[in-house]
Amino acid sequence: MAESVCQGTKDPWRVLEFYSGIGGMRYSLMKAGVNYNVVEAFEINDKANDVYQHNFGHRPCQGNIQSLTEVDLDGYGANVWLLSPPCQPYTRQGLQKHSADARAFSFLNILELIPRMSKPPNMLLVENVVGFETSDTHAKMVQVLAGADFVTQEFILSPLQFGVPYSRPRYFCLAKRKPLSFQCQLFNNQLLWSPSPLFGNDEKTVIGENGQSQENWDKLIDSCQPIEKFLEFTSSSDQGDTETISLVNTDDSANGWETSDKFVEGNACDFGSIDQFVVPLSLIERWGSAMDIVYPDSKRCCCFTKSYYRYVKGTGSLLATVQPKNKGKTSSLKEQCLRYFTPREVANLHSFPKDFLFPKHISLRQRYAMLGNSLSVAVVAPLLQYMFAEPS
Numbered sequence: 384m385a386e387s388v389c390q391g392t393k394d395p396w397r398v399l400e401f402y403s404g405i406g407g408m409r410y411s412l413m414k415a416g417v418n419y420n421v422v423e424a425f426e427i428n429d430k431a432n433d434v435y436q437h438n439f440g441h442r443p444c445q446g447n448i449q450s451l452t453e454v455d456l457d458g459y460g461a462n463v464w465l466l467s468p469p470c471q472p473y474t475r476q477g478l479q480k481h482s483a484d485a486r487a488f489s490f491l492n493i494l495e496l497i498p499r500m501s502k503p504p505n506m507l508l509v510e511n512v513v514g515f516e517t518s519d520t521h522a523k524m525v526q527v528l529a530g531a532d533f534v535t536q537e538f539i540l541s542p543l544q545f546g547v548p549y550s551r552p553r554y555f556c557l558a559k560r561k562p563l564s565f566q567c568q569l570f571n572n573q574l575l576w577s578p579s580p581l582f583g584n585d586e587k588t589v590i591g592e593n594g595q596s597q598e599n600w601d602k603l604i605d606s607c608q609p610i611e612k613f614l615e616f617t618s619s620s621d622q623g624d625t626e627t628i629s630l631v632n633t634d635d636s637a638n639g640w641e642t643s644d645k646f647v648e649g650n651a652c653d654f655g656s657i658d659q660f661v662v663p664l665s666l667i668e669r670w671g672s673a674m675d676i677v678y679p680d681s682k683r684c685c686c687f688t689k690s691y692y693r694y695v696k697g698t699g700s701l702l703a704t705v706q707p708k709n710k711g712k713t714s715s716l717k718e719q720c721l722r723y724f725t726p727r728e729v730a731n732l733h734s735f736p737k738d739f740l741f742p743k744h745i746s747l748r749q750r751y752a753m754l755g756n757s758l759s760v761a762v763v764a765p766l767l768q769y770m771f772a773e774p775s
């Protein structure tokens with residue numbers, strides 16, 4: 384076995400985190416219980432770097448990943464790369480220019496460096512939107528990885544499949560360079576829509592979209608925790624008309640983290656009042672029919688995008704804080720006291736730990752934008768565990 388592979392069994396895995404944002408990949412590594420050392424993170428956005436530094440005490444290398452060379456990367460001696468490149472070139476709502484979109488160039492550059500490196504990584508994980516798997520960037524990635532002796536397993540997974548009431552399907556590619564191999568080799572070079580292999584199930588039926596019938600999804604959604612477990616504010620009507628809003632102390636069990644710290648500074652409270660999360664009546668009148676509305680006892684909410692709070696249509700769910708007798712459009716939306724999920728609540732739905740904080744100078748819009756760009760720790764952590772596991 385090559386020296387760099389043996390390293391991994393005792394010494395920490397040396398990890399490079401590309402497109403580090405607010406650190407979703409790093410939280411996933413922590414959650415996966417992997418023995419790791421992030422030797423460098425790369426991110427162009429200085430506000431995201433402020434957040435990363437605030438939480439991890441290390442400021443990512445700020446610059447364009449496109450300008451990295453094979454010499455730079457060899458210099459880090461890393462065995463693991465984690466990459467969540469921009470998804471705009473591949474989103475269904477976008478122009479779908481794929482590799483012709485300038486935002487794809489930095490990832491293409493990284494791919495081109497792999498064959499030129501003297502010490503390419505032993506493992507890598509790539510995250511992107513659904514749609515990436517049919518792009519020419521994906522074709523290029525598969526070609527480069529195969530040429531460099533990697534075996535891949537690909538997944539499309541959503542937090543709903545991990546008990547979190549949050550629909551955020553995403554594409555993931557796990558790659559291991561020979562002689563490393565996956566625990567379950569049956570799924571080599573396959574795209575799976577099921578997390579079964581991550582739980583030790585090696586039935587071939589999980590390949591493809593089979594098994595993802597509406598009935599299965601209904602069952603999955605039913606087994607998720609209710610949204611209220613992820614809220615920091617609940618409202619309740621006490622007897623008469625008066626409505627009270629209270630801060631709840633959801634413990635970290637909803638997120639699957641061990642700690643159970645109380646809410647601390649740096650969250651919604653920074654902004655003073657809950658009022659700023661209330662959806663204005665003018666928006667309800669104009670866009671009410673296009674809003675995705677959920678209730679504290681709902682078992683699903685929609686993906687929060689980076690435009691949440693700036694736009695209401697298609698950017699994420701809104702919470703009805705007064706539960707109507709008859710849910711849905713039959714009850715007036717105005718009476719349901721709609722509000723936005725707070726950034727802390729979005730972070731909870733992304734399964735970030737409670738001690739994740741934004742520095743105070745990061746505005747509300749910036750918080751939503753960065754969270755919208757980030758990822759579900761509940762999904763990535765088990766993927767990492769599966770990738771790092773050695774076949775028995």
Ligand SMILES: C[S@@+](CC[C@H](N)C(=O)[O-])C[C@H]1O[C@@H](n2cnc3c(N)ncnc32)[C@H](O)[C@@H]1O
Pocket residue numbers: 402403404405406407408425426427428431446447448449467468469470489753756757758
């Ligand atoms: C999909 S987000 C990844 C977010 C990250 N995984 C997280 O948990 O927050 C892509 C990130 O890549 C950064 N980015 C985009 N193009 C870049 C480039 N050429 N060089 C460095 N960073 C870039 C963006 O600023 C954004 O934060």
